[in-house]
Amino acid sequence: MPASQTGTFRRVGYTGWSAFRFKDPTFPVWIGAAILLVFLMLLPLGAIFRASLWDDTGLTLNRYFEVFTNEQFLKAIWNTLIISTWVGVLAVMIGALLAFLVTRTDLPWKKPIRALVMASFVTPPFLGAFAWTLLAGPNAGALNKLYRAVTGSEEALFNIFTMPGLIFVMALYSFPFVFSMIANVCELISSDLEDAAEILGANKWRTAWTVTLPLAMPALIGGFILAFLQSLSLFGAPAILGLPAGLHTITTQIWALFQYPPRLDLAAAFSVPLLLATMALIAVQKKILGRKGYSTVGGKGGQKRLIHLGLGRVPVLLFVFGILSLSVFLPYWILLKAALSKAWAMPLTWDNFTLHNFSFAFFEYGDTQRAIYNTFKLGIVTATLGTLLATLIAYVTHRNLFRGARYLTFFALAPLVIPGIVLAVGLFIVYTRPPLVLYGTIWILFVAFLTKEMPIGFSQAESTFKSIHPELEDASRIIGANRLISLKDITAPLARSGLIAAWSFIFIGVIRELSAAILLFAPSSKVVSVVIFDLKEEGQVGVIAVLGTLMLAVSFLVILGVQWFAGRDVVATRE
């Protein structure tokens, strides 16, 4: 007997609001999750607009006037635009090239290459930036010293404390985003069209240029926008590499406005253009990706053949590892060296070797233990509750449980357009005054991280649900289980590895977060990223290196542990 014929067992999602509301006892859970989500997103944004537009006398545009006539602020905007544009271009070049080589050629060692791209993704950009100050500071940087020793030159090869230096480092840690987008597309494009081109006489490079590239174009543009957005919202890297050269970006300028006496109103007004810019870009991206439906990108469509690199295999492989050594090997090596040295710029000889940085960081320096505790607590709590909320929301939108449910998608993805520091400005305004003072506790950070990580959790959960047919769950409901129990006993176990992936993405996102934490922490609620930034401002190189190494080690352990637990290549699903 079909379920829809008996009132009690109807698939309520398809029969409307009122039936669901009255007949499903789990209703409060779904609507509660929805309200919580909307609340999370609207509160900080509302606070920003309010703070930027209202003062004691009422509505005013003075703040905007002040921000957009100040030469320094305008310079920061200009710097940010130039930097982000170049980061976008570079990240697309690196990311697309690597993705193409990994998916469409017979390049060897693809698994290690993917793992290293993943490692670049996991490395917090501020840590990469810090490592690069040790590698390519114009005078003491290890690479510049090597260059001088080899060539006998007086000049530096590369000064990392410049705009190109900053662009370079930011691109190194933005390209993995592009890589995963392009790799996905490249794997889906079938070889049929390419075969056609080759039959018509084009060689393989010409085919790649005239057929594969245009097919991948929307993804390339999407990748550019993603990398552009990513660099727009970075705080740590520009603060570490830009400020020493007298270079402000929008994020560092917003952060500077929090110095005493704080100008929250200006920070809010200055956040709005950043917000509008990211919104516009996401709209553009949607348009581009939406308009060009890939008729050729059909799930399991035609075959794809690999391009043979022939004799070029070895040089290409070396080139790929060269790029990955810039984002992974060299920075990790210098961090480890600095952690173990008395003087980081000296060779690591026996005289220069010390474990003092470790003993100081772990046993003498009080912040370390508190910060590690806070970081893990936040990571675990945010990842767990975030996955739960994302799962509930994705379930609501996917099963379309009540009218308007699909609009929740918009709210769940909204933080994509909210740079971390802008979110923090909003949360700071809301939660440092009654009725709800969360500032001073780690829970203001929890709210920030939960909001910020919602898009990743949601999209992961959503794509997982899409792959699970509702009929098993319907069966469970027919035999009397309610929606929550069905979700818990039937659907969630089926979605297990997808949800574990969501959990680990949120966890990693939380422990490496700096741009929101830097405004929201109080002395008693420091997290590791903030401690590292504080130490950087004082120039405590050895201790930073220790904490940075620890942070990376933990991230990798979590990924490995989760993969082992889930029994498959969880993280690869994103690539």
Next chain:
Amino acid sequence: MKKVGLCFVMLAGAVMLASPVTAQDAALIQAARKEGKVVWHTSLALPSSTAIAHYFQNKYKGIEVEVHRNGSQRVLQRFMQEAAAGIKNADIVHTSDAGNFELLRDKGMLLKFTPQGVAAFPDGFKDKAGFYYGMRATLSVIAYNPKVISEKDAPKTWKDLLNPRWSGKMVTAHPGYSGIIMTHVLALVNAYGWDYFRDLAKNKLHIVQSANDPAGVVASGERPVGVNGSEYFYYKTLKQGNPIKIIYPKEGVPLVVSPVAIAKDAPHPNAAKLFTEFIFSKESQQLLADKEGLYTGHPEVTYPADKPKLKELKLLTADADELEKRNAEIKKRFTELFGA
């Protein structure tokens, strides 16, 4: 027999330990133990402030010192942010910008407390109203890396730094972060005017935040000349075997006195008082001089032989009130001149 002897020794020891402790002190220690903790917001260099916290914890077992180290202006920012949100978390504030304390006192955010023995300190170490006292002092000096620059070529005066030959070779710390540099900038602006910094900025300086950071930058050779920076941290870095030479310019050296005060809303007021008494004791002040390379206001403290005596130097001082009044101006102009 042996047992009795041992008892006697223990008793004598207890009497000797207890003898300098008055009844009043004992009451304070007991009250502090009950609170169990003191939260210290400090701008003293991380290794130094951590060391002092450990001295205290060893002496007064059971009272934890929670150290929150940051630059002076950041310490003030955090303290004010907490206060604005109604959070009472900080017990003791300590920065190198005396102007911060004028501000905090005038806003009624400090507790009036006079530790024993400070009456004998020089005037520059004492707030006349009795809310804050200088727990340490240092100088802001020039330093260079002798592996890169010979003694003959090294800059010797503040004006030497304006020479274009140093373009791209110097590092400065930031008054928007460091109280030492705030004091330094005010002292030199009063001596030479803003023109000095306008000309200095033409030499394309590497900008760091903390007054302690230039020591590492100079020692590594990243920039061989530091145009300012805390003398005690240069001295400590030098003592660790790093290539650093300190210059005390003849025209005058900015003296930076770093006050300490108890917050009015301190959640652990007794522990805060005990800690304040502790850092002003002769024992601690001598430790600051011996181990941390600092100067102090304590008249009986002696200094390492390889450090100049304060009275041998021409000192440039900055008035706390003026520091407070010109704080915003100095941050703004410095940022305009140096770009960040």
